[in-house]
Amino acid sequence: MTSPLARTQKDGWAAMQLYAGTIPAARQLDSASPIPLWYQLVQLLKLGIESGEFRAEAPISTEENLVTEFRVARATVRRALDELQREGWLERRGPRRPLVVKQRPVLQEATKLAGLFSEGFVSRGYRMSIEVRSAEVVIDARVAMELSVRAGAPLYRLERVFKAGDEPVACEIAWLPKALFPRLLQQQLDRPITTLAEEKYGTMFSSARQHLAARLASAQETKKLRLDQPAVVLAVGRLTRDQLGRPIEYMESILRADRYDFVMALESSNRSIDIRLS
Template structure:
């Protein structure tokens, strides 16, 4: 029976079962839990990781839903796949944070950095006037050396004091938190759009292939709009997942 080392952060906003699932997924992707290996039972895993049995059960169910694990009667829980796809829960976290938590190596190439006049849509998102100065960031994010996302962000200039080299080494939300910004809530939309020639070149895809497109407006604990993001993800390498609750 296989068990891998896991470390959960009980102060994090990310639920414990999600943290456990992310680390087990990283172990599968990295080969520490190879295809065909069997996990220890829920009771043993809960004891080994210092977690409750329901938490372990939720984490395993999450990986079963992703097609990485399968439950077989008389056999137990077995590793059956390595999808290679980054799966991200719909929570107020950054891609950099999520890749790090999943033990994927995030790399950032800063394509554009500087102050620019706000367009009409940026101004509406950041609650300022069109033409006002905003900080514009454009980055290519890689995971384990493979292109994953094109990320564009706009922020009020006073919100963040950084430079391209720092931005290449650290996540945007991490930098905002270091400035004392308390991220509270975000409004996000998800759609699809075809890749332009330039986008396809940067993401190692074919022109016209479908990309996952997101826009996000993030607010702090005072209700101020602190960041507007417009990101493109490779649909072949990236997926969002969320849980629906009946009310």
Template sequence: MIDRQSPVPVYFQIEQYIEHLIEAEDLKEGDRIPSEKEFTEQFQVSRMTIRQAVMDLVSQGILIRLKGKGTFVSERKKIEKPLTGLNGFTQEMESRGLKPDSRLLDFKLSVPSKKIAAKLALDVGQNIFEIKRTRLADGLPMAIETSFIPSGLVPELTAEKANQSLYDYIEKECGLVIDHAEQTLEASIVTAREAKLLEVPKVSPVLLIERVSYLKSGEPFEFTKSLYRADRYKFIIRLPNA
């Protein structure tokens, strides 16, 4: 319970108490937690203190708030994504028995920035298709993905085709052979707009992946920036003994 003599802030002690209830399965996935009023009476603290504890757990993805219904223990099961092998989002979700989908946010022909031109080894004057999508699995937003592809490689690409599996389109319709990719992974924080698209609280943590994908010829064909929900993804890498 609450130790008012402890140097640990009261709101954080309440966070730990709620987490303990979840770990002990006194509160299970989908369970509604007590209301602010109930917690206030239980701990004899202000509603502001309770709200701070609850919102911290919401921002970590441990709890989820549903407007007009209350606050619930969120589903903690994460998708395990190996950092080996090259698959598109569609293939990844289908391999796990999930239904992939996309919401096309932007599709345009544009002039690449210096960074993107360098990533794709483009000369001055070469344009790119810029495709921004929210990627979903079983209807739940999982990631925001922005892809940059040289327009010369896929001149007949349309918004409709771009909102499907790009890898399938490139290999099956364009006859190109995808070979490998190089990518980086780092932690980041969502902007207000990104939080809305991913349906997560503001300043929620995300996993940022930047990837350059190459054809069998060695030519880079795609530069992608993806923001994955940290509460839904776990990345795994196998480390052989050197």
């Protein structure tokens, strides 16, 4: 038999999951709700940040003001502020009040096959663009092995920079088998390759295996992404297959770690989850 405490904890967790991402009906906290007050406050403050009530790079309300406005304990306010800082909405610079971050990371599902242009950028009103740095035909034995083609097979090599507004957020080098995409270099390359492959060649990007790791950026990478050294970036390697199971693209990307936030949905079941630690 489930204890009342266990039922309360379970109901509260379920309610928090439903509550996340919603806009409260009124600017007040509901003490009768199974949702913890600190979590309700987190959602209200997020709404204030998104609406522009709390300006970017400006201090958020003082703890005293939040305690008075929402009629909660100081410990509740501090936990809410700590959570906002942990999620990347706020940052602390010395002993002063936490500041609203200028640009929050964009959430991207690590279990979903998507390009570097997450819907999160578009939903925030960014104008997305792709700058083509180079496009050529090469022979690369290492990449040929990744794509399961012969060592001397010609490959397209595309080097591109992805921008949100005028800010570069990622740089990418992609290789594709020339035999599968004839006259690719004559196509418009400043758009997602997934769209181009489907529209011009009838090829669907169906599945992929991706590796993601954090590391320090090289001098060349910091220059491309306009970062100050030293800077941490996310290095992504991905092999993509089409609807027939053929390897069609091998990609190596460098993402600004302060602009992307990858999330994964995990299930507790008989399914195996491949997690590698190094």
